[in-house]
Amino acid sequence: MFLELKNTAVGYKTPLIRGIETDLALGEICLLIGNNGVGKTTLIKSILNQISLISGDILLDGKNIKTLSNKEIAERVAVVFSKSQIPANYTLTDLVSLGKYIHYPYYFELNAQDQNEV
Incomplete structure (x- = not known):
């Protein structure tokens, strides 16, 4: 799997989303939808290792994002936020x-x- 989330909780002091168990193969498309403030951007920033996880693990190409540099993450993932x-x-x-x-x-x-x- 290209991207794996294992029992992941994202948020700040308290979780916005918890218990995330999912994966994506390279080339698959995932659509995130939801109301304002439910954690969509927080989830993406957590995948990019810009926000620390509350719990769980996120793997890119089988490697924990905590062990990857910003450059290594950028070589694998590109994001354009809607307000860019x-x-x-x-x-x-x-x-x-x-x-x-x-x-x-x-x-x-x-x-x-x-x-x-x-």
Whole structure:
């Protein structure tokens, strides 16, 4: 599995969501829906290791996120929050392509395989 959540509780001082048991294979799509304040963004930030877990484990490629650097997480996961400021005149292709540039120095262009994947 690419992403695994094992008996995970997310929140701040008290859990917003607890007992999360799920996984996603690479290429699967997951839709998070819910009212304001139920923990959707908190869950995503916990997966990115930006917020500490209350309990449980989150694994990316079988590795606990607590052991991964921010760069290692960014190489595996890309997120665009709904309130993100996207530069004017960017196409969807441009935006998705940004997730590929983490693997290259700033002056490289995407190769044919990268462009196909985007």
